[in-house]
Amino acid sequence: MIEILRKRRSIRRYQAKAIDSQALEVMKEALLRSPSSRGINPWAFIFVDQKELLLQLSRAKEQGAQFIKDAALAVVVCADETKSDVWVEDCSIAAIVAQLAAESLGLGSCWSQIRERAHSKEKSAEKYIQELLHLPGNLRVLSIIAIGIPAESKAPIAKEQLDYTKIQYNRY
Ligand SMILES: Cc1cc2nc3c(=O)[nH]c(=O)nc-3n(C[C@H](O)[C@H](O)[C@H](O)COP(=O)(O)O)c2cc1C
Known part of the structure; x- marks a missing residue:
């Protein structure tokens, strides 16, 4: 585990494989x-691998999501907020587990923050994704973990x- 932790960095460039x-x-x-x-286990993980959807996910917010369009896979990390008051913690743990598992497999990954981020003046990044992926209203979105074969x-x-x-x- 310590070797995985030592090696892991945020990878935002991926091979087209x-x-x-x-x-x-x-x-x-x-x-x-x-x-x-x-x-x-209040989570739902949406595995997105369709090019067009990856492109649309990369537009969830103005900055910090562009790399998603080139990923082989985007895991949209969601949870049912009616099931747990600490869904943010549960999702955060799952997101880092995904990043460390990806590292252990020789894959590169990067977290893109969605919760509390804006898509536009009128719309949150979370609402944009809820609409894009047809998520029910109780499913909150924490982050997107972009994953792929590293190109950096x-x-x-x-x-x-x-x-x-x-x-x-x-x-202290
Ligand atoms: C809660 C959280 C939110 C993050 N949000 C983004 C993001 O929206 N876009 C992005 O490119 N990187 C994002 N990152 C990645 C961080 O920028 C990165 O982990 C940090 O700069 C340290 O670099 P390293 O991962 O290479 O060690 C996020 C990381 C965390 C833990």
Whole structure:
């Protein structure tokens, strides 16, 4: 696990190749193994691999989503807010599980934030996606995890760059 954590970086450029079916199965299993509060598992994961839909997802917000159009897969991380008051935490955990699973499979990924982001002056990015993907109103959207075979490589962050002052013992 520490090797995966050391290597993982946000990858926003992808090769124009599909993810093989075995890797896809691992991604699904990993997501469904995510822990959630009280084991309620309020999430829904929408796997988007259609080019046109990926393009439309990449337009969910003005900045920070463009790379989705070139991804082989976008996992739209949603949850039923009526099932859990901590759906944001549950979705966040699932999203990072997806990123770490992708890394373990040699895939690149990047998080695109949707919750609390705007599509336009009139519409939230979340509403835009709810309409685009025909999501029922109770399904909230946290983020989109774009995944694909990397077309860029980034150096791991050196251990010396980590800010160990963030960690305090016993009292702050
Ligand atoms: C909660 C969260 C929201 C993020 N939102 C976006 C986003 O909307 N667009 C984007 O390009 N990257 C987004 N990122 C990726 C971060 O920019 C990235 O993880 C951070 O700069 C550290 O770089 P690294 O992932 O390569 O270590 C997000 C990451 C997190 C954890």
